[in-house]
Each structure stands twice: as structure tokens, then as C-alpha cells.
């Protein structure tokens with residue numbers, strides 16, 4: 079699984095030893111010390127990894143009863159959070175719903191065709207953009223601390239920046255789910271204002287995507303639809 083014998087946790091990470099990356103994310107509410115990264119040669123993923131992330135991976139629609147643990151969900155985010163965003167702003171926020179009470183609050187706000195998917199999923203990630211994401215810029219991008227005030231004064235630029243990076247992060251969440259062995263079903267069909275009022279009242283979070291998570295059952299997949307050919311999509315200069 080791990081290239082070059084690199085362990086999943088308890089890694090010696092350049093300048094320090096992290097006791098457990100999972101425990102770290104769960105106990106530290108503020109920014110964590112960055113992993114240095116970039117010190118290993120870039121290794122292409124082998125075929126199995128490529129298949130799990132891309133070619134063989136499918137959008138999951140139905141799940142078995144096999145539970146998804148909080149540790150698995152934490153592991154998912156532990157991967158996704160390292161992927162890049164514009165000026166390292168990290169505007170995405172995640173609510174992991176994995177109780178009957180949580181599903182009952184979310185499901186009524188789903189589009190009719192999507193409601194049963196949420197009700198039948200062992201876990202659901204409600205992905206939100208933090209409309210006050212720019213308040214964290216001095217912390218996450220100190221060399222550009224002044225960008226916070228620039229964005230405070232420019233709501234249109236702020237919204238564009240948040241929307242683009244949050245959408246990228248939503249993609250990372252789907253790939254991270256696949257990387258930890260979970261099926262993911264992204265769902266954009268829901269009443270975002272309703273979800274905000276139910277789950278994010280009094281916060282600056284705004285729901286952008288619901289992602290069901292679990293172990294896909296046999297009827298999980300609809301027929302694969304064609305992907306556009308590279309010659310229709312890719313140009314060269």
C-alpha cells in the first residue's frame with residue numbers, strides 16, 4: 079500500500095514526529111503544523127491505485143449495512159486536506175452525518191430522487207463553503223495576510239475564489255473516499271437554503287454538495303456513461 083515503506087501514521091515527518099495524524103486532527107481545533115512534503119521522488123501510482131481512484135471507480139448509489147467508522151471518515155479528511163487550494167485558503171468545511179438523527183435532519187432537504195440515497199447511506203458528508211474563509215488567511219498564508227482585507231472589501235472576488243477552491247476540494251473528497259476504500263455518491267440535488275437553516279444556522283457555512291459514503295452494494299451502480307474522447311476535449315499548443 080505505502081510506497082517506500084512509508085507508514086500511515088506515527089510518521090517521522092521531517093522536523094518532527096507526529097504521534098498520530100488522526101489524533102492530531104481530532105484534538106487540535108486550530109491549524110496543524112504542516113507536513114513538509116515534497117521530499118520523496120514523485121512515484122507514479124501503479125495500475126491498482128489508478129483503477130481505485132479513476133478508471134474502475136464508480137459513483138455509488140446504494141450501500142450495504144456495513145458501518146463506516148468515524149476513524150475512516152477522519153482518515154478520509156486527513157488525505158483530502160493536503161490537496162491544493164488557491165492561496166491555500168481551504169474554504170471547504172465538512173459535516174460528517176452518521177447518526178439516524180443527523181440523516182433525519184438532512185433527508186427532507188434532498189431532491190426527491192436523492193432522498194433515499196441519503197437515508198440508506200451509512201455516512202454522508204455535507205460539504206460547505208465557509209463564507210468567512212478569508213478570516214483564516216493570515217494563519218494559513220502568512221506571506222499574503224493582507225489578502226484577508228482585500229477580500230473583505232470585495233465580495234464578488236471572495237465568492238468566486240471560495241466557489242472555485244471549494245469545488246476543487248469537493249473533488250478531492252471524492253478521490254480521498256476512494257483512496258480509503260469507500261464508495262462516494264456526490265449529490266448536488268438538494269435545497270441548500272434548507273440545509274443551511276437546518277444544519278448550519280448561525281454559522282458562515284453554506285452547503286454546496288452532499289456526498290454519500292459507504293460500501294457499495296451489488297445494485298449500487300447505474301450503467302457507465304461514456305466519457306468524451308480526448309480528441310474532443312484536449313488541445314495542444
Ligand SMILES: Cc1cc2nc3c(=O)[nH]c(=O)nc-3n(C[C@H](O)[C@H](O)[C@H](O)COP(=O)(O)O)c2cc1C
Pocket residue numbers: 135136137138191192264265266267268287299300302303
Ligand atoms: C457535482 C456532482 C453532482 C451530482 N449530483 C447528482 C445528483 O443530484 N443526483 C444523482 O443521482 N447523481 C448526481 N451526481 C452523480 C453523477 O451523475 C455521476 O457521478 C456521473 O454520472 C458519473 O458516474 P460514474 O462515476 O458511475 O461513471 C453528481 C455528481 C457530481 C460530481
